[in-house]
Amino acid sequence: MMLSVIIKRTFVPGGFPIKYIDEIFKAIDLLNVDSKYVPREGQENLMLDIGEAMQGEAVLMAEAGVGIGKSFAYLIPGLIRSKRLKKPLIVSSSSIQLTEQLVGDIEAVSQILSTNFTYVVGKGRTNYLCYARYKSGNKHKDLTDILTLQEEWKTGFIKPMEKKKWCVDNCLFNQCEYRNSCDFYNMRQNLKPRYTSSVDCIIVNHNLLVEDLKKKVKLHQPGLIQEGHSIVLDEAHKFEDIVRDAFNIKINIKMVKRMERAIKDLEFDLGLNLKTMRLLTEFLEDFNRELIKIYAIEGKYILGNRLDIKELMSMKFKDMNLLLAKFNTMKSELRYLDFKDSKEKVYDELDEMIGTIIDYFESIGPEVSVYWAIYEKIFDVNGLALCSAPKEINKIIYELLFENQKSIILTSATLGGNVPINSAINQNRAYYEYQTQALGLPESTIYSTPQKSPYNYEENTLVYLPSMDIDVREDSMSNDIANEIIQLANIMDGRTLILFTSKKQMESVYGGMLLRKDTFTWKLLKQEDNGSVNRLREEFSSQKAVLLSTGAFWEGINIKGPELSCLIVVKLPYPVPDPVIKYKASTNPLVHEAEMMIKLKQGTGRLIRSEMDLGIIAILDHRIKAKKYILQSLPFRNVTEEISVVKGFVENKMAQYLSEQR
Ligand code: SF4
The missing domain is CATH 3.40.50.300 (P-loop containing nucleotide triphosphate hydrolases)
Incomplete structure (x- = not known):
């Protein structure tokens, strides 16, 4: 039965010789005779669907039920491809657990196929402890404390607030005295093209991938992903939210304070500019007072929720226009500022922060953004952030990913469902309809039959x-x-x-x-x-x-x-x-x-x-x-x-x- 399922497949001719699919069949045979693994029809079907999509340089959406072993199903065809084409497979996921599991899985696939597959791992900056940040906030503490914190970080026992406080924010890179023992710095070095071009697999998380794609598309900087790479987005159901977060423009008091410090440090028209910063602080304080009135009854339960501020904003257009004009002036004036070479980083940071404020105010009003307020500390202006993100995230994903890259596999245990829809489209496509729209998938996407969990x-x-x-x-x-x-x-x-x-x-x-x-x-x-x-x-x-x-x-x-x-x-x-x-x-x-x-x-x-x-x-x-x-x-x-x-x-x-x- 299982054999007939496999033999009936027709293969799309692509950039590969037909031997590529033969190699996947051979890998399946090796997997099936290995006593450590249980043969699973769903896994084999998925592996062949992915192999065909990689061979045909196609976008594939594939749901894999719990326990299918989907990481093997994409690693085997992906790693074979990367060895043949000498172009690394990029695997992106959203959780640390999966990232760690993938490292073990690549080593297991290396053993099964008797081939040494090499890899590098990179995660977003919030997953790393910044020694410099910790030291600047704990001047009296020594390295032993950092090592304890590092251990808690690695075991996942660290408290979320601690993590947020000491994670990488603004890295000093080569100017940092701790860089040689810093995991973040070393990770960034390992992800430079001169290293990644010779590995078989680059494991990243969605945050890092999106950060990289954003730089590549917006700033035209070379990124991790090059032409001909094959990408697997595991836990693809999380991707839309992660892209929205990456494009979220945020203003808060912490940023205001950093700007004030930079203005003083650069001696940048102190009287005028500190007055503008005061106006922005008052704007945020005013917002905080209004939000307290609206949400007092719900109290602490609104922490972390995206709060609707559309009506409040509509009453503040005059204030916002005034602030926008002032920050535009500040940005123009900054161009003519004379500053010492040693202050270049401060200057760049201030320039970027002014740009963020202008972007924020410009995004409010026109129908291109959705905006909200969020509290990290309840009803405290220091824990309030005003946020704005583009509405059409699907178009951004298309631009970042599908417009330039051909071979992309999107997978997860939860990509579709029997949501009742009236649709004339084919059954598989209908099953994935919601994610198809949310992720901006191209018309040419292939939809794999959802593979059910093998559990009874x-x-x-x-x-x-x-x-x-x-x-x-x-x-x-x-x-x-x-x-x-x-x-x-x-x-x-x-x-x-x-x-x-x-x-x-x-x-x-x-x-x-x-x-x-x-x-x-x-x-x-x-x-x-x-x-x-x-x-x-x-x-x-x-x-x-x-x-x-x-x-x-x-x-x-x-x-x-x-x-x-x-x-x-x-x-x-x-x-x-x-x-x-x-x-x-x-x-x-x-x-x-x-x-x-x-x-x-x-x-x-x-x-x-x-x-x-x-x-x-x-x-x-x-x-x-x-x-x-x-x-x-x-x-x-x-x-x-x-x-x-x-x-x-x-x-x-x-x-x-x-x-x-x-
Ligand atoms: S290299 Fe960057 S991330 Fe690492 S400790 Fe220094 S500033 Fe922090």
Whole structure:
């Protein structure tokens, strides 16, 4: 059966001799006889689809279910291609875990194919600790402290705020005394064309790739990607957001302070320019006061959300025009400033920051941008940023990527879904319709048949939808939600991860559970704002625990075995209708359902992480019963509304499995 699937393929003649595909077949044979690997039809199909696309220099979109082994499916054809053409394969992903896994996978592929494939790894600047920045903020501390911090950084145990504080911001490069022991500096050296031209694979994350593409397209600087390179975008469903972030123009008080320091340092018409900076500070302070009035009731729960400021902005056009005129004047005057050679970096930075402010004010008003405010510290002007990003991110992606590059593979476990659409286009294309639009894919894109996960969901999982309809959108339902969770977690004896879409609801349910703490014996954990996700994951896995979580736990958490045997989705993860989502919905009616499906598939994908895993999925949001296509898009097939059936499944099917927990 499997052989006939493969033999029936027709190959597109491209820039390769037909032997290229033969080599992929040979690699599949080698993989199949290696006792360390389980043959998977989905992986082989995907590998051949990717090989054909690489041979035909085409853009391919391919969804690969959890456990397919998609990294082997693109590394094998990609690395064979890179050896043949002497052009490195570029693999970009969005998570550190995947980047690290890819390093191991390349070494494994080298062994299987008895070929030494070489690689370099690069990540975006926020993934590296800057020694110089740390030292300037901790003058009294010595190198031992930095080494401890570096260790926490590498294990992922570092707290998010610490990471933000000490990550690379403005690198001094060759002028930095710490450069020889700096991972960021060394990474940038390794990514120079004279090194990358001789490696077989360049592993990067999306942030670095986008930063590089942006420089290449906007500043016409040579980048990582050269003509003839083949690119794989893994976790491609994240790419649109990462491009939006990269093009987001942001102004905040931190920037104002840096500008003031630079103006003083350059002695640049101090009286006039510091007065202009004061006006900008007042503009931000005024905004902060107005936002407090609007969002006071929601309090800390708006942290990190994109807040709608369209109406507020419309009342401030006069102030903005005044500021725009003043910063335009400042920029012109700066051109004629005499400054010492030693101040060149300060001058360039100031010039860039003035440009950012002008770009920001120019972007407000015309219908080309979407804009919002965001708080990092609640209702504190020092933690407020005003942001603006282009509306049509798909056109930018097209310009950055598809216009100049031919061989591009986009893959992920969540690229499509059975979102109901009226479309005359072919079935595969319809399945990927949302991402096709969001990522600006060219007409010539090939759509691979989605490859299903090889795991036996039918035998190994049970979906529980409570028979009593709880309106999980209502604040007053927190106690009912807490009761459902406790009931399920008691059946599972802990081992339960709960995914919330809002911190407010999570805290309210947590409060309800604490009131009933005499009804359970497992450890109750809750994700905290500034806690390390890795540390919390370890704490959860090391005991019988129930973890209430949001955000990061919906994606990228990999807990195999009985430690995680029950996953509860409280509310279907429809996106918050913030300015970006509102704009997207105005141009693409699929947005709400499609974004929800991507997140739901990612979230529920946390439960079964290997062939051996068994588990219960509970979805408390009763809307799922009316929208049949949601469950049809998920791999689970056994569904019950009876808690007694859940109990029976756990006692009969899972007892032995659960007893294996250390
Ligand atoms: S080389 Fe750059 S990133 Fe590294 S420590 Fe120095 S300034 Fe920081």
